[in-house]
Amino acid sequence: xxxxxxLIIIDKAGAMPIYQQVANRLVSLIQEGxxxxxxxxxxxxxxxxxxxxxxxxxxxxxxxxxxQDWVEAIPRKGVLVSKSLPGxxxxxxxxxxxxGGYSGGTGFSFNxxxxxPGIVIPGNKQRLVFNDGFPDVREAPLxxxxxECRRLSRGKAYxxxxxxxxxxxxxxxxxxxxxxxxxxxxxPIGPENLMVTRGAQMSIYLAAAMLIRPGDKVIVGMTNYRYxxxxxxxxxxxxxxxxxDECGIDVQAVSDICKKTYVRMLYVVPHHHHPTTVTLSAERxxxxxxLIRSRRLAxxxxxxxxxxxxxxxxxxxxxxxxxxxxxxxxxxxTKSLALSIxxxxxxxxxxxxxxxxxxRRLMDLRGDNLIxxxxxxxxxxxxxxxxxxxxxxxxxxxxxxxxxxxxxQMGEWVQFKKPDGGMAVWTVFPSAFSLTGxxxxxxxxxxxxxxxxxxxxxxxxxxxMRLGFASLNGTELKEAVRILRRAALGAPVVPSAR
Amino acid sequence: xxxxxxLIIIDKAGAMPIYQQVANRLVSLIQEGxxxxxxxxxxxxxxxxxxxxxxxxxxxxxxxxxxQDWVEAIPRKGVLVSKSLPGxxxxxxxxxxxxGGYSGGTGFSFNxxxxxPGIVIPGNKQRLVFNDGFPDVREAPLxxxxxECRRLSRGKAYxxxxxxxxxxxxxxxxxxxxxxxxxxxxxPIGPENLMVTRGAQMSIYLAAAMLIRPGDKVIVGMTNYRYxxxxxxxxxxxxxxxxxDECGIDVQAVSDICKKTYVRMLYVVPHHHHPTTVTLSAERxxxxxxLIRSRRLAxxxxxxxxxxxxxxxxxxxxxxxxxxxxxxxxxxxTKSLALSIxxxxxxxxxxxxxxxxxxRRLMDLRGDNLIxxxxxxxxxxxxxxxxxxxxxxxxxxxxxxxxxxxxxQMGEWVQFKKPDGGMAVWTVFPSAFSLTGxxxxxxxxxxxxxxxxxxxxxxxxxxxMRLGFASLNGTELKEAVRILRRAALGAPVVPSAR
Numbered sequence: 001x002x003x004x005x006x007l008i009i010i011d012k013a014g015a016m017p018i019y020q021q022v023a024n025r026l027v028s029l030i031q032e033g034x035x036x037x038x039x040x041x042x043x044x045x046x047x048x049x050x051x052x053x054x055x056x057x058x059x060x061x062x063x064x065x066x067x068q069d070w071v072e073a074i075p076r077k078g079v080l081v082s083k084s085l086p087g088x089x090x091x092x093x094x095x096x097x098x099x100g101g102y103s104g105g106t107g108f109s110f111n112x113x114x115x116x117p118g119i120v121i122p123g124n125k126q127r128l129v130f131n132d133g134f135p136d137v138r139e140a141p142l143x144x145x146x147x148e149c150r151r152l153s154r155g156k157a158y159x160x161x162x163x164x165x166x167x168x169x170x171x172x173x174x175x176x177x178x179x180x181x182x183x184x185x186x187x188p189i190g191p192e193n194l195m196v197t198r199g200a201q202m203s204i205y206l207a208a209a210m211l212i213r214p215g216d217k218v219i220v221g222m223t224n225y226r227y228x229x230x231x232x233x234x235x236x237x238x239x240x241x242x243x244x245d246e247c248g249i250d251v252q253a254v255s256d257i258c259k260k261t262y263v264r265m266l267y268v269v270p271h272h273h274h275p276t277t278v279t280l281s282a283e284r285x286x287x288x289x290x291l292i293r294s295r296r297l298a299x300x301x302x303x304x305x306x307x308x309x310x311x312x313x314x315x316x317x318x319x320x321x322x323x324x325x326x327x328x329x330x331x332x333x334t335k336s337l338a339l340s341i342x343x344x345x346x347x348x349x350x351x352x353x354x355x356x357x358x359x360r361r362l363m364d365l366r367g368d369n370l371i372x373x374x375x376x377x378x379x380x381x382x383x384x385x386x387x388x389x390x391x392x393x394x395x396x397x398x399x400x401x402x403x404x405x406x407x408x409q410m411g412e413w414v415q416f417k418k419p420d421g422g423m424a425v426w427t428v429f430p431s432a433f434s435l436t437g438x439x440x441x442x443x444x445x446x447x448x449x450x451x452x453x454x455x456x457x458x459x460x461x462x463x464x465m466r467l468g469f470a471s472l473n474g475t476e477l478k479e480a481v482r483i484l485r486r487a488a489l490g491a492p493v494v495p496s497a498r
Numbered sequence: 499x500x501x502x503x504x505l506i507i508i509d510k511a512g513a514m515p516i517y518q519q520v521a522n523r524l525v526s527l528i529q530e531g532x533x534x535x536x537x538x539x540x541x542x543x544x545x546x547x548x549x550x551x552x553x554x555x556x557x558x559x560x561x562x563x564x565x566q567d568w569v570e571a572i573p574r575k576g577v578l579v580s581k582s583l584p585g586x587x588x589x590x591x592x593x594x595x596x597x598g599g600y601s602g603g604t605g606f607s608f609n610x611x612x613x614x615p616g617i618v619i620p621g622n623k624q625r626l627v628f629n630d631g632f633p634d635v636r637e638a639p640l641x642x643x644x645x646e647c648r649r650l651s652r653g654k655a656y657x658x659x660x661x662x663x664x665x666x667x668x669x670x671x672x673x674x675x676x677x678x679x680x681x682x683x684x685x686p687i688g689p690e691n692l693m694v695t696r697g698a699q700m701s702i703y704l705a706a707a708m709l710i711r712p713g714d715k716v717i718v719g720m721t722n723y724r725y726x727x728x729x730x731x732x733x734x735x736x737x738x739x740x741x742x743d744e745c746g747i748d749v750q751a752v753s754d755i756c757k758k759t760y761v762r763m764l765y766v767v768p769h770h771h772h773p774t775t776v777t778l779s780a781e782r783x784x785x786x787x788x789l790i791r792s793r794r795l796a797x798x799x800x801x802x803x804x805x806x807x808x809x810x811x812x813x814x815x816x817x818x819x820x821x822x823x824x825x826x827x828x829x830x831x832t833k834s835l836a837l838s839i840x841x842x843x844x845x846x847x848x849x850x851x852x853x854x855x856x857x858r859r860l861m862d863l864r865g866d867n868l869i870x871x872x873x874x875x876x877x878x879x880x881x882x883x884x885x886x887x888x889x890x891x892x893x894x895x896x897x898x899x900x901x902x903x904x905x906x907q908m909g910e911w912v913q914f915k916k917p918d919g920g921m922a923v924w925t926v927f928p929s930a931f932s933l934t935g936x937x938x939x940x941x942x943x944x945x946x947x948x949x950x951x952x953x954x955x956x957x958x959x960x961x962x963m964r965l966g967f968a969s970l971n972g973t974e975l976k977e978a979v980r981i982l983r984r985a986a987l988g989a990p991v992v993p994s995a996r
Contacts, residue, residue: 015681015883020811024684024818031784031819067810069780084781088788101817102691106847107794107824110708113856121662129662137661142651142868146644153640153838162838163635163969164619164627183513186522193600198696202862210608231860282567283582286529290586296605312565313518319599320522321529326605340651340660340868349604358611362729363861364700370640370838385513471661 001042002034005050018053019060026061027070030081033088040080041071113234117226117456122448128480129448132275133305133424133468135338139394141378141387142339148374162369167361168353169196169345170372176379177333177345185306186320187329192350195357196367199342200304200332205231206356206363207300207328207346208265212237216264219257221249223462225274225302226454228267237264244273246417248280251287258295266292269302271315275455275466276426277419279315293324301329307336307388308470309421310396325349333375335423336388341371395423395470398477402469405481413488423470429463441487447480449487499540500532503548516551517558524559525568528579531586538578539569611732615724615954620946626978627946630773631803631922631966633836637892639876639885640837646872660867665859666851667694667843668870674877675843683804684818685827690848693855694865697840698802698830703729704854704861705798705826705844706763710735714762717755719747721960723772723800724952726765735762742771744915746778749785756793767800769813773953773964774924775917777813791822799827805834805886806968807919808894823847831873833921834886839869893921893968896975900967903979911986921968927961939985945978947985 008025010018029035041047044062048055062079065071071079122129152158161170168174174191181187181194197203204227212218214236220229222241229239240263242253249268257263268288270280280288292299301318309315319329329347333339346356360366378384402425403418415428429435435452442449450465472480506523508516527533539545542560546553560577563569569577620627650656659668666672672689679685679692695701702725710716712734718727720739727737738761740751747766755761766786768778778786790797799816807813817827827845831837844854858864876882900923901916913926927933933950940947948963970978 011681015678017811023811024814027814028684028819031787064811068813082780086781086784086788088784101819101821101823101825102685102687102845102847104823104847106796106850107791107822108709108796110796110850110853111711113708113853113860116856116859119662121664122658129658131661134661138657140651143648146648146651150641150644153638153644159635160620160627163629163632164617166619180513183509186526187600189600198862201860205861210611211606213609227860227863234857234860282580283584286586287584289529290584293605298604298606298608313515313521313562315566316522316525321526321599323599324605325599325602327599341866342863347600349600349602351603352608355608355611358614359732361614362611362699362725362732363703364696365725365840368839368866 001046002029004042004047007034008051010051010053019057019064022047022051022053022058022061023064023068026065027068030070030085031088035081037081037085037087038083040078043078114230116230117454118451119454120448120450123443125446126443126448127446128472128476128483129468130450130465130480130484131424131448131468131471132450132454132466133422134471135335135391135395135423136471136473137338137340139391140338140340141383144378144383145337145339145341145371145374148377149370152370152373152377158373161373165366165369165372166357167195167366168357169194169367170369170376173372173376173379176376180379180384181331181345181347185314186316187347188320189347193347193353195346195348195353195360196372197344197346197360198364198367199334199344200302200330201227201231201344202360203330203344203346204228204267204300204302206360207330207348208232208235208237208267209359210352210356211265211298213264217261219254219263219266221268221273223275223455224267225269226456228300228302232265232267244276244278246278248273248278248284249288251284251291254288255291258291258297263297265298265300267300267302268318269304270318271303271306272419272422274302274304275424275464276462277417277422277424277466279420285318289318289321289323292318292326293322296324296326299323299327301327303329304332305335305422306331308392308395308423310392310399311420314421319347328352337375337384338391343367343371343375398469398472398474399425401474401477402467402472402481405477406467409481409485410488424466424468427464427467429465431463433463435463435465437490438484438487441490442483445483445487447483447487449484499544500527502540502545505532506549508549508551517555517562520545520549520551520556520559521562521566524563525566528568528583529586533579535579535583535585536581538576541576612728614728615952616949617952618946618948621941623944624941624946625944626970626974626981627966628948628963628978628982629946629966629969630948630952630964631920632969633833633889633893633921634969634971635836635838637889638836638838639881642876642881643835643837643839643869643872646875647868650868650871650875656871659871663864663867663870664855665864666855667692667865668867668874671870671874671877674874678877678882679829679843679845683812684814685845686818687845691845691851693844693846693851693858694870695842695844695858696862696865697832697842698800698828699725699729699842700858701828701842701844702726702765702798702800704858705828705846706730706733706735707857708850708854709763709796711762715759717752717761717764719766719771721773721953722765723767726798726800730763730765742774742776744776746771746776746782747786749782749789752786753789756789756795761795763796763798765798765800766816767802768816769801769804770917770920772800772802773922773962774960775915775920775922775964777918783816787816787819787821790816790824791820794822794824797821797825799825801827802830803833803920804829806890806893806921808890808897809918812919817845826850835873835882836889841865841869841873896967896970896972897923899972899975900965900970900979903975904965907979907983908986922964922966925962925965927963929961931961933961933963935988936982936985939988940981943981943985945981945985947982
């Protein structure tokens with residue numbers, strides 16, 4: 001007889017009924033080949049004694065095994081492991097007695113996904129973060145959103161809406177958002193031109209996956225938003241880089257490349273280039289539009305922080321002009337609403353949206369209907385417009401505070417231009433200056449900070465990083481720059497009296 | 499002078515400030531080539547008169563254009579369109595005066611995504627739905643989830659957690675869910691083996707995208723979950739189909755194919771095969787495990803409705819046995835919780851999870867931290883276990899009600915086997931019976947129903963459909979089957995006195 005008392009360990013405090021635990025463990029022993037087909041199990045009385053369980057529990061376990069066809073009951077003889085099961089050679093006992101599976105690697109090989117630069121995630125010791133340019137979740141209209149969710153979830157009429165929905169987003173949200181975008185950004189669109197996604201990144205992935213085939217050439221800026229680069233490369237594209245200067249991406253260079261070779265797509269962030277925050281000049285904008293029209297050049301226009309602008313009104317997107325149906329326009333609601341709920345959108349000709357929605361359905365079926373419906377309500381009732389107005393004022397102040405601090409405290413090291421909008425300052429350090437060292441010294445003092453690697457493309461790069469100001473209030477910004485300065489000096493930071 | 503009063507249409511009730519509307523419209527006119535570089539704009543006084551606006555509004559608009567570099571101001575002469583802008587040949591005026599862009603198709607070609615069978619979405623006239631097997635959102639613990647979200651969003655300590663998070667899911671949820679799965683499903687895993695996704699479909703897509711390269715062979719059942727088939731094909735796989743009978747997928751056939759050709763992957767739903775709901779027999783289960791181990795065959799085990807079982811305890815997944823690291827285990831939290839929030843998971847060896855998380859970051863960065871954190875709390879405090887117990891009892895009753903009704907009311911037409919678990923009955927009609935006709939007659943009477951196309955693979959298929967019972971209560975089930983019978987009879991349905 002097998003030493004069942006050591007093979008079947010019961011967790012009496014566990015959530016699973018004990019008879020179920022016994023049955024499952026017996027299944028494992030059969031599957032591992034330790035109990036062979038045709039072998040008798042101990043009588044229920046004997047096993048109950050060995051395991052110190054009530055006999056009824058063991059009877060229930062055996063009944064479960066019978067129902068699942070692992071065992072057969074032979075009247076007056078007992079219960080034996082089904083003879084129809086294949087015999088498995090028992091494997092050597094492993095240390096710890098754990099059944100293998102996930103503790104080692106895979107048995108098979110799998111596709112490669114390139115390593116990615118770290119996103120700054122603060123540890124327990126970092127109370128402050130200079131992030132890539134995120135809004136302040138403390139200012140988010142989360143209460144409004146949750147209130148709306150609660151209201152919707154209680155309404156009888158909504159039960160149907162909450163279960164069923166299309167891959168392009170809830171109809172209500174598509175309608176509200178497309179008119180909101182028409183009004184605020186001059187986009188001549190209807191709901192059929194808009195798809196709600198899980199955030200700008202999904203919009204980029206979807207648009208790119210609809211275009212790129214392995215070997216295709218894609219033009220991006222040098223530098224460029226790193227996660228767009230990686231996305232295009234993962235889809236098989238070869239990147240061609242064009243310079244980015246203080247007027248934005250070099251449109252003449254784009255034009256020259258298009259003359260020489262077939263280009264599948266251009267990725268551009270005209271409003272506030274990532275990472276350097278520059279705005280594409282009026283002149284280049286017009287040249288680019290002409291190029292797009294004449295070459296039928298597919299373009300992903302990423303406008304991730306359109307809603308935040310301080311120097312002038314927002315610049316109209318390329319997508320609002322006549323582009324011959326070639327501009328795929330990508331935006332984010334997550335950033336606009338400072339929500340810890342991710343949502344974005346893709347604007348394109350209707351036939352492209354239809355295709356992208358089909359692809360999205362294969363990727364994750366659809367979004368969260370409850371939240372999409374709730375957001376539509378907030379768009380309709382003006383809550384979102386009010387939030388954006390308030391947030392713009394707040395982030396405008398924070399930009400000014402950070403820029404003043406950088407000038408007065410960090411002037412010896414950094415070069416930067418006050419950004420016209422967005423939520424981060426592009427800050428360039430002398431080329432010999434170690435950003436890794438800076439980041440690790442700052443981290444030790446409680447400030448999480450990029451080490452710059454997220455902004456290096458695979459070519460000579462500026463030694464810079466984005467300092468996000470929107471999620472820190474005035475006091476926090478002061479403290480953060482104080483730590484930054486001390487870290488730059490390489491000296492330990494002494495806590496300030498606040 | 500251009501007829502500005504017809505070219506610049508102001509929406510005084512719009513959300514956008516009027517000066518901004520004027521500026522934007524002028525930008526469009528410049529971009530369209532209607533106002534050429536070097537041309538003077540009207541004086542602010544003249545334009546104000548033409549548009550019947552206050553002169554200050556036009557001044558503000560011109561200042562905006564100056565800031566954005568569209569115009570230059572020449573002292574004592576006026577404001578002219580920047581000479582540095584490229585000249586654009588004005589295009590012919592279009593009917594409606596709309597600037598083109600999204601009303602037509604794309605200028606470029608794009609990748610093909612195969613058409614998909616319709617998911618049953620009830621229209622306004624359909625008050626009842628036989629869906630594919632969804633839980634009842636009216637019974638969902640949505641209040642608990644939203645309460646938890648509110649609590650978290652108000653806690654100061656959580657602000658940080660809510661903004662930052664990894665692509666594999668919130669740490670807290672990975673930890674809670676992996677121990678929950680270890681306890682309830684016998685999976686020998688830690689948080690490093692688990693990734694939180696946007697639902698089972700995303701888990702399938704991610705796992706498949708990590709494996710499949712164009713031309714690879716993938717084994718699936720005949721029939722099979724249609725959206726898995728489509729996903730693999732979209733990724734470039736060639737499907738090889740093996741029979742599925744009342745004992746599940748034909749494992750011997752899988753083995754034979756593996757001997758003949760290199761197979762990249764097998765997709766299997768051992769617990770309740772989709773669509774036919776059969777459970778893989780104990781014998782085939784053991785054979786399959788042996789095959790997986792010896793061939794190092796990569797397997798996606800889809801266990802989308804594990805939490806619902808009525809005939810016996812839940813069957814342990816393949817993933818709980820020794821599979822040599824080859825089983826990628828996919829599950830859904832959406833179905834378990836009947837939430838209108840989509841969430842699922844993928845279980846795999848740690849190195850595979852790391853790769854899949856990198857891929858997922860390119861697809862949509864990460865999940866919704868707020869909801870992930872809230873769900874972790876509900877797992878920890880036992881709310882989820884309580885909900886599942888209640889839901890199992892309820893859906894068990896509903897299964898029995900539907901099966902009784904089908905037998906008594908639909909016996910002339912349908913064949914079915916009472917399912918051991920899950921949320922749908924696989925119902926087969928005579929081969930000559932038109933499901934399309936049935937669905938349209940039922941729809942006219944208020945019952946949305948599949949036309950069977952979602953269950954047809956691209957080969958001879960059973961003339962069947964899934965009738966989801968979990969989201970309808972007893973009264974609704976009665977009414978639905980009444981309509982179904984009348985639709986089958988081809989006769990109009992008379993409303994019943996309830």
